[in-house]
Amino acid sequence: MMRFLLKGIIRDKQRSLLPVLIVIIGVMLTVFLFCWLNGILNDSIELNARFNAGHVKIMTASYAKSADQIPNDLAIVGVDTLMIRLNKEFPDLKWYQRIHFGGLIDAPDSTGETRTQGPAAGFGIDMLSGDRSEIERFNLEKSLRRGRLPLNPGEILMSDEFSSKLKINPGDTVTLIGSTMNGSMAMYNYTVCGTIVFGTGPMDHGSVIVDIADVRNALDMDNAAGEIVGYLPDNYYDEKKIDQVVGRFNKLFLPSKDEYAPVITTLREQNSLGKMIDQIKGLGGFAVFIFVLSMSLVLWNAGLLGGLRRYTEFGTRLAIGEDYSHIYKTMIYESILIGLIGSLIGTGIGLSGSLYLQHHGLDLGSMLKNATILMPAVFHTRVTSAAFFIGFIPGLLSTVIGTMLSGIGIYKRKTAQLFKELEA
Amino acid sequence: MKYISIPIMLLCISLNAQNPSAREIIEKVDKNMSAESRVFTSKMVIHNRRNTRTIESKSWSIGENKSSTEYLSPPREQGTKMLKLDNQLWIFSPSTDRIIQISGHMLRQSVMGSDLSYDDMMEDPHLLNHYTGVLEGEEKLNGILCWIIALSANTPDVAYQSQKIWVDKDRFIPLKKELYAKSGVLLKKMELSEVKQIQGRWFPMKFLFKDVLKEGDGTEFIIEEINFNTAIPDYIFSKASLKK
Numbered sequence: 001m002m003r004f005l006l007k008g009i010i011r012d013k014q015r016s017l018l019p020v021l022i023v024i025i026g027v028m029l030t031v032f033l034f035c036w037l038n039g040i041l042n043d044s045i046e047l048n049a050r051f052n053a054g055h056v057k058i059m060t061a062s063y064a065k066s067a068d069q070i071p072n073d074l075a076i077v078g079v080d081t082l083m084i085r086l087n088k089e090f091p092d093l094k095w096y097q098r099i100h101f102g103g104l105i106d107a108p109d110s111t112g113e114t115r116t117q118g119p120a121a122g123f124g125i126d127m128l129s130g131d132r133s134e135i136e137r138f139n140l141e142k143s144l145r146r147g148r149l150p151l152n153p154g155e156i157l158m159s160d161e162f163s164s165k166l167k168i169n170p171g172d173t174v175t176l177i178g179s180t181m182n183g184s185m186a187m188y189n190y191t192v193c194g195t196i197v198f199g200t201g202p203m204d205h206g207s208v209i210v211d212i213a214d215v216r217n218a219l220d221m222d223n224a225a226g227e228i229v230g231y232l233p234d235n236y237y238d239e240k241k242i243d244q245v246v247g248r249f250n251k252l253f254l255p256s257k258d259e260y261a262p263v264i265t266t267l268r269e270q271n272s273l274g275k276m277i278d279q280i281k282g283l284g285g286f287a288v289f290i291f292v293l294s295m296s297l298v299l300w301n302a303g304l305l306g307g308l309r310r311y312t313e314f315g316t317r318l319a320i321g322e323d324y325s326h327i328y329k330t331m332i333y334e335s336i337l338i339g340l341i342g343s344l345i346g347t348g349i350g351l352s353g354s355l356y357l358q359h360h361g362l363d364l365g366s367m368l369k370n371a372t373i374l375m376p377a378v379f380h381t382r383v384t385s386a387a388f389f390i391g392f393i394p395g396l397l398s399t400v401i402g403t404m405l406s407g408i409g410i411y412k413r414k415t416a417q418l419f420k421e422l423e424a
Numbered sequence: 425m426k427y428i429s430i431p432i433m434l435l436c437i438s439l440n441a442q443n444p445s446a447r448e449i450i451e452k453v454d455k456n457m458s459a460e461s462r463v464f465t466s467k468m469v470i471h472n473r474r475n476t477r478t479i480e481s482k483s484w485s486i487g488e489n490k491s492s493t494e495y496l497s498p499p500r501e502q503g504t505k506m507l508k509l510d511n512q513l514w515i516f517s518p519s520t521d522r523i524i525q526i527s528g529h530m531l532r533q534s535v536m537g538s539d540l541s542y543d544d545m546m547e548d549p550h551l552l553n554h555y556t557g558v559l560e561g562e563e564k565l566n567g568i569l570c571w572i573i574a575l576s577a578n579t580p581d582v583a584y585q586s587q588k589i590w591v592d593k594d595r596f597i598p599l600k601k602e603l604y605a606k607s608g609v610l611l612k613k614m615e616l617s618e619v620k621q622i623q624g625r626w627f628p629m630k631f632l633f634k635d636v637l638k639e640g641d642g643t644e645f646i647i648e649e650i651n652f653n654t655a656i657p658d659y660i661f662s663k664a665s666l667k668k
Contacts, residue, residue, distance in 0.1 A: 073474065073537075112522060175522050182470075182477055183537020184501065187517035187524065220500060260474070 009337055016338060022302045023342025023399055024349065026295040027391035031350025034288050034390045038382035039358065045237055045267065045277060047200065050137050051123075053270040054229025055237050056093070056245060058086070062259040063226065067270075070100045072181050072219060072226050076262060079225040086228065089252060090245060093232060096134055097225035099124035099215045103178030103186070105158070105208060107168050116166045120158075122176070122208045124215030128153065137231075138209065140196060146170050147194030150211055156190035157209040163195045170194055176208075180220035188218035199363075199378045228262075242266050288390070295394035300402035314410055328407045335403035336396070343395030350391060354381040446557035446573050452596035453589075454550045456625045461486045462548065464650035465496075470538045471641035479536055483546075488553070490661045491546040501536065505666045508546040511581065516666035523666055532583060539612065539633040539643040543583040554579045555587065562593070565600055569593045584611065595619060595626040610636055623652050 009016040049055055059067060063074040076082060079097055086095045101122040109115035125134040127150050135141065140149055145160040147170030156176075158168065168174060172192050180186045190210065198204050216222055230245070232238055249264045268274030314327055361378035444452075461484075468479045479501055485491040491508040495501040503518035513531055516523045526533075531542045551557075555575035562571055570590040577585050586608075590600040601614040612635050616628035627650065634642035659665050 073472070106522075106524060108522060114525060175520050175524070177524055180537070182472065182475070183534055185515065185517075185536070187515075187520045187522060189520045189522070 006337055009334065009341070019302055019335075019338045019399070020342045020345075022298070023339060023395050024346040026298055027343045027346025027395035028350040028353075030288075030292055030295050030394055031347050031387055031391040032353055032381070033291050035350070035354035035358070035381040035383050035387050036379075037288060038384055038387070039354075039380045041277070041281060042382040043380055045273070048270070048273055049231070049237060049267055050139075051198075051200075051203070053267045053273060054096075054227075055232050055242055055267050056230040056249075057265050057270065058082075058228040058230070058249075058262050059226070059265070060260045061263045064263050064265060067227075070102055070226065072099065072101060072179075072221065072224075073183060074260070075099070075181060075221060075224045075226045076228065077224045077260070079228065080223055082262060083228065085252075086230070090230065090248070092241075093230040093245060094133060095228055095230050096126060097212055097228055099212055099219070099221060099224075099226045101178055101215060101219060101226075103176050105162075105166065105168075106175045106177055107166055107172060108175070116168070118162065118166050118206060120162065120176075120206050120208045121203075122178075122210060122215070124210055124212040127209075127211040128213065140209070143196040143198060145195045145197050147192070150193050153211065153214055154190055155193040155211075156214075157194050157196055158192055159204045159207045160195040160197050161204045162206045162208070163192065168192055176210075176218055178219060180218075181224060182220060184220070186218050186220065188214075190214070237267055239268070292390070292393050296398035298394075298398075300398045300405075302399065302402060305406075311409075315413060318410070318413055324411050327410055331403055331407045331410075332400060335400045339392075339396035339399035342399070343392045346395055347388065347391040351383060351387060354383050354387065357381040358383055443559070446559040446571075447552070449559070449571055449573060449591055449596065450551045450555070450557050450575075453591055453598060454552050456595070456597055456627060458488075458548055458550050459652040461653055461656050462650060463654055463656065465648045467644075467646045467648060468536070468538055468540070469644040469646065470536065471643065472537060473639045477537070479538075484656050484660050485546070485548050486656055486661070488547065488549055491548070492660050492665070493546060506542070506546065507661065507663065507666055508542065509661065513542055513546070514663055514666060521667070523663060534635070534638070539635040539638060539640070540645065541583065544612075544633065545645075547583070549582070551575060554582045560588075563590065565590050568599060570599055592619070592626075597626045597628055599628075612636060622650060625652070 009020075058076070060074050060076055063071055063076075066074075083095060083097065086093075099122075101124065103120055103122065104117055105120045106117045107115050123138075125138065127135055127140075135149065140157070146163075150157065156174065158174075163169070170192050174190055174192060176186070176188045176190060178186045178188075196209070198207065210218075212225070216224070232241055243266075246264055246266060253262055253264075255261075268277065317327055318324070357379075358381045361380045363378045463482075463484050465480070465482045468481070470477045470479065477498070479498065480496040481493050482496060483491065483493040489508075489510050491506075493506045495504045505516040507514045507516075511531070512525060512527045514523050514525050526542075533541060535542055535545050554577055556578050557573045557575050560572040560574050562569060564570070570592055573589050573591060575587040575589065584603040585606040586604040588602040588604075589598045591598050597616065597619050598614075599616050599619075601612075601616070602610055603612040603614070605611050612633060614634075615632040616630070617632070618629040619626050620629055621627075627647075629647045629650075631645040631647075632642055633645060
C-alpha cells in the first residue's frame with residue numbers, strides 16, 4: 001500500500017506539492033535556526049578559548065586575582081620547568097605559554113622623532129619555534145590582510161585597522177613602549193611584517209602579535225610567562241574532562257599560601273563565561289523550543305488543511321464503498337510519507353546551508369563596529385548530531401498529528417448524505 | 425592684676441619670637457635642599473613585591489626646570505638617558521636608538537618600577553615658590569625635635585597638592601614627608617636620613633620613598649656623591665646630548 005501511496009504522491013502533484021513544500025520550508029528553517037544558535041554559542045566559547053581563556057589557564061595566584069590588569073610583574077617565573085611537568089602529568093592537553101601586555105606603539109619619522117603613537121594590546125605567542133599550533137589557533141594565515149607572518153625575531157603583526165589608523169605599513173619600524181616585568185620602562189624596536197583582521201571589534205581596534213621570545217626580550221621576562229593555556233584535543237571544550245584535569249592539577253599542586261604558586265582556572269570560571277554559556281544555552285534552547293512549537297502548529301494546520309481540502313475526494317471514496325478506517329489509514333500513511341519527504345529534503349537543505357556557513361561564516365562586522373566585548377564579527381553555524389533529527393519533530397510528527405485530527409471528520413460523514421453533498 | 429598680666433604677655437611675645445614662622449622655616453629648608461645647580465651620582469634600591477633591584481645613575485640639574493639623568497647600571501638600563509626641560513621629558517633608549525617624549529600625567533608614573541615618579545626624581549622645586557606653609561606644631565622623630573609644617577600648593581603645576589613635612593629644628597632639613605593628592609588622599613611617604621654637611625649646608629644622603637598605593641617595601645634613593653652650584657655645560661640639557 002505504501003508503494004501505491006508513494007506513487008500517488010509523486011504523480012499527483014496537486015495533492016502533494018503544497019504540503020511537501022510547507023514541510024520543507026518549516027523543517028529547513030528549524031534546522032537552520034538550531035544550527036545558527038549552536039554556532040553563536042560555539043563561536044563565543046571558541047573565540048574566548050582561542051584568544052584568551054584556553055580550555056584551562058594556569059597563572060600565579062596573585063596574577064589570577066587581577067588578571068584583567070595584565071600584571072606581568074606577578075607572572076609565572078621558571079615557566080620552562082612548569083611546562084615540562086605539565087606536559088608529563090597532563091599529556092592529554094596541549095600546553096602553550098602566553099604573555100599579554102599593554103603599551104604604546106610609536107612610529108618614528110625620518111629623523112627618529114615620534115610621528116604617530118597609539119595604545120596597543122599585545123599577545124606574545126609561540127610563532128617561531130616551528131610548532132604552528134598557535135598560528136592556527138589564532139587563525140593568523142587566513143586573517144592576514146597585508147604582508148606576511150613573522151619569520152624572524154623582531155617582527156610584529158598589527159591589526160589592519162590599527163596600522164591604517166597610525167599609517168604604518170609592512171616594512172616600517174615601530175617601537176613598543178611598555179613596562180618590563182620589574183616595572184621599568186621598556187622600549188623595543190620591531191619591524192612590521194604584516195597586518196591582520198581578527199574579526200572581533202575590540203581586537204581589531206588596537207592589537208599586536210609578537211613571538212613570545214621577542215616579548216620576553218622586550219619586557220625582561222626571561223623564563224617567565226603571564227599565562228599557560230591548555231587545550232583539549234580537537235579544540236572541543238569538554239566540561240567533564242576539564243573537571244578531571246582540574247582535580248588532578250589541584251592534587252599535584254596543593255593549595256598554598258605562596259602568592260606565586262600556580263593555580264588553574266577553567267574556561268567557565270573566566271570572565272563570567274560560565275554564566276554566559278548557561279544563559280546562551282538556556283535562551284538558545286528556549287528559542288529553539290518556541291520555534292519548533294510554532295513550526296509544529298503551522299505544519300499541524302497544514303495537515304488539517306490537507307485533510308479538509310480533500311473533503312470531496314474522501315466523500316467519493318466513501319460513496320464507492322471504501323471503508324472509513326482504510327481511508328483514515330491511507331491519509332495517515334500519506335502524511336507520514338509527505339512528512340518524511342519534506343523533513344528529509346528540508347533537513348538536507350537546512351544542513352547544506354548550515355554547513356556552508358559553518359565553513360564560510362557570515363560577516364556581521366559592520367554591525368559590531370562599536371562592540372567592546374570579545375565577540376565574533378563573523379558568525380558561523382554549528383552542525384551537531386541533533387541537527388539531523390530536530391527538523392523531524394515539526395516536519396513529521398506535527399504533520400501526522402494534524403492529519404490524524406482532521407481525519408477524524410471522515411468518521412462523521414454519513415453515507416446517506418454523500419450523494420447530496422456530491423451533487424451540490 | 426595689671427602687674428601680673430604684663431609679664432605674661434611679655435613672656436608669650438618672647439616665646440613667639442623664638443618660634444620662627446612657617447615661611448622662615450621653609451626658606452631655610454630651601455637653602456639646604458635646593459641649589460642653583462646639582463651634580464650627583466645615586467643608587468636606587470627598589471624593594472619590589474617580588475625582588476630587590478639596584479639602579480645606579482648620574483644626574484645633572486640647573487634650577488627647577490632643567491634636569492638630565494644617565495643610568496650607569498644594571499647592563500639592561502645602562503646608557504638610558506632622561507632629559508627634563510620644564511614639563512617635558514625625553515627618554516633615550518640605546519637599544520632602540522630612539523628618543524621618546526613623555527609629558528603630562530605620564531611624568532607621575534613610576535621610574536623603573538620604583539616608588540619615585542619622574543617628577544620626584546628629576547625635580548628640585550623650591551618649596552617657597554610653590555607652597556604656602558602653616559606651622560602645625562612640633563614632634564620628636566627618632567629623638568630629634570622637629571617642626572611640623574602643612575604645605576598647600578599655591579601654583580597648579582605641582583605633583584602634590586599638599587604636603588606635611590617634619591623639619592629638623594636645628595639643621596632645617598625635612599626628616600619626614602607625607603605627600604597628598606588634590607583629593608586629600610595620601611600618595612607617598614618619605615623618610616630622609618644620613619644627614620651630612622656638604623659645602624656648608626645640611627643635606628640628607630638617603631631618601632626612603634614609599635608609594636602607599638603600590639605594594640612592596642619602598643625605594644631607597646641613596647646619594648653617593650653630590651656637588652652643589654657647579655658649572656654644568658649647556659649641551660647636557662640638549663636633546664642632542666641624549667644620543668652621545
